[in-house]
Amino acid sequence: MALTHRTLTHDDLPRFQRMVDAAFLGETPDEGAERYRELFEPDRSLGVFDGDELIGGGGAQTRDLTVPGGGPRPVAAVTSVGVKPGHRRRGVLTRLMRAQLHGLHDEGREAVAALWASEASIYGRFGYGLAAEFTRLSVPKNAAFHAGVSTGDARLREVSRDEAMPHLKAVYEELRPTRTGWLSRTEPSWAHQFADEERDRGGLSSYRWVLHPDGYAVYRVKQDWQERGPRCELHVREMAARTPEAHAALYRYLLDVDLMGELKFFTASDDPITHLLGDPRLALRTRSDSLWVRLVDVDRALAQRRYGSDVDLVLEVSDDFCPWNAGRVRLVIEGGEANARRVDDAPDVRLDAQALGAAYLGGTRLTSLARAQRVREVTPGAVAALSHAFLGDHEPHCPEVF
Numbered sequence: 321m322a323l324t325h326r327t328l329t330h331d332d333l334p335r336f337q338r339m340v341d342a343a344f345l346g347e348t349p350d351e352g353a354e355r356y357r358e359l360f361e362p363d364r365s366l367g368v369f370d371g372d373e374l375i376g377g378g379g380a381q382t383r384d385l386t387v388p389g390g391g392p393r394p395v396a397a398v399t400s401v402g403v404k405p406g407h408r409r410r411g412v413l414t415r416l417m418r419a420q421l422h423g424l425h426d427e428g429r430e431a432v433a434a435l436w437a438s439e440a441s442i443y444g445r446f447g448y449g450l451a452a453e454f455t456r457l458s459v460p461k462n463a464a465f466h467a468g469v470s471t472g473d474a475r476l477r478e479v480s481r482d483e484a485m486p487h488l489k490a491v492y493e494e495l496r497p498t499r500t501g502w503l504s505r506t507e508p509s510w511a512h513q514f515a516d517e518e519r520d521r522g523g524l525s526s527y528r529w530v531l532h533p534d535g536y537a538v539y540r541v542k543q544d545w546q547e548r549g550p551r552c553e554l555h556v557r558e559m560a561a562r563t564p565e566a567h568a569a570l571y572r573y574l575l576d577v578d579l580m581g582e583l584k585f586f587t588a589s590d591d592p593i594t595h596l597l598g599d600p601r602l603a604l605r606t607r608s609d610s611l612w613v614r615l616v617d618v619d620r621a622l623a624q625r626r627y628g629s630d631v632d633l634v635l636e637v638s639d640d641f642c643p644w645n646a647g648r649v650r651l652v653i654e655g656g657e658a659n660a661r662r663v664d665d666a667p668d669v670r671l672d673a674q675a676l677g678a679a680y681l682g683g684t685r686l687t688s689l690a691r692a693q694r695v696r697e698v699t700p701g702a703v704a705a706l707s708h709a710f711l712g713d714h715e716p717h718c719p720e721v722f
């Protein structure tokens with residue numbers, strides 16, 4: 321039977337959830353499905369059907385994503401993409417991606433889409449570029465800071481969830497406009513991100529909430545009592561601070577919690593911890609991809625962020641999956657602001673939509689993409705100039721998986 325697809329309705333949620341569970345080899349209990357209902361945007365979700373059976377689908381959350389210098393900008397936060405085992409490698413995902421990206425373009429919605437990929441080899445073919453990375457950090461207890469670090473004299477307190485939440489939201493909202501990669505959060509997304517039922521904990525403790533007047537940290541504990549003494553792990557879920565002093569104070573607090581052996585944190589790849597420590601090697605780090613970004617509408621997307629230096633270059637963009645982006649674009653950046661217009665002029669740089677998506681948040685260098693043969697230089701020096709303009713003043717970081 322021929323496959324069909326359509327936009328979902330609220331009534332489709334239970335079977336959509338079953339499809340997602342089958343695809344992700346998971347099981348969502350009824351309460352989890354209830355929580356997901358609050359996040360589910362049926363008019364932004366697609367289902368692929370084999371007859372009456374929903375065998376694949378995916379959706380988008382309506383969020384804002386902070387871009388370099390440009391503050392929060394609308395993003396289609398792509399999520400819950402899956403195809404049931406038994407229906408794979410028959411083009412269902414390709415069909416979904418085409419319907420979703422072409423739909424965003426046709427309806428003039430977000431110029432940018434972003435996602436976390438379950439497997440890093442999936443989304444490049446659809447024009448998503450590896451735009452941000454996170455660091456898996458591990459630091460032993462009591463690791464000392466360098467002598468010049470001030471942690472101030474503010475008192476840090478552990479409080480209840482109810483007391484902590486308003487402070488978390490205030491700090492997060494204040495910082496969000498300047499933190500590239502952070503997302504807007506609705507009440508349901510706050511609830512989802514910090515869901516703390518038994519099944520959310522993965523065998524760890526419930527959340528502990530640490531407040532500093534200028535920041536916060538949320539962590540769980542993994543019990544580990546060894547013959548030489550306790551070596552419990554502190555798993556930091558999120559930490560944010562308005563000032564370097566508050567940031568240092570929160571780290572100091574967490575590293576000195578009695579009975580702990582190791583602090584673990586999926587943090588920004590330019591987290592200052594390495595430089596806070598007197599012995600930087602104590603911070604073990606491995607990096608991995610976080611946000612994959614797709615410029616749905618290249619010209620609009622390029623104008624939505626700001627840049628670090630001026631350029632006037634012609635980019636020849638290739639984009640087989642979203643052909644409206646293909647062609648030559650004159651990118652003029654003046655005073656940090658970009659103007660992109662279509663031209664017939666000879667190109668200075670050749671690149672595809674995936675490379676532009678990768679560079680968009682200012683974390684991935686175009687010079688690096690050129691060395692990886694994903695960007696071609698025509699005019700000598702053009703890639704270095706473009707790369708410099710795109711670079712952000714900090715690494716993009718998305719503190720939540722959506």
Ligand SMILES: CC(=O)SCCNC(=O)CCNC(=O)[C@H](O)C(C)(C)COP(=O)(O)OP(=O)(O)OC[C@H]1O[C@@H](n2cnc3c(N)ncnc32)[C@H](O)[C@@H]1OP(=O)(O)O
Pocket residue numbers: 343344398399400401402403404407408409410411412413414415435436437438439441442445
């Ligand atoms: C944003 C998110 O939600 S990320 C989560 C994605 N979902 C999952 O990982 C759940 C488990 N996996 C699945 O549900 C499916 O395997 C999917 C969604 C990843 C792929 O769905 P399919 O319908 O099989 O993909 P489709 O047939 O359209 O494949 C398109 C191409 O991608 C390739 N591809 C698909 N899945 C994968 C994969 N996991 N790894 C590598 N390549 C892949 C295919 O080989 C094909 O390549 P080709 O164009 O060169 O022939």
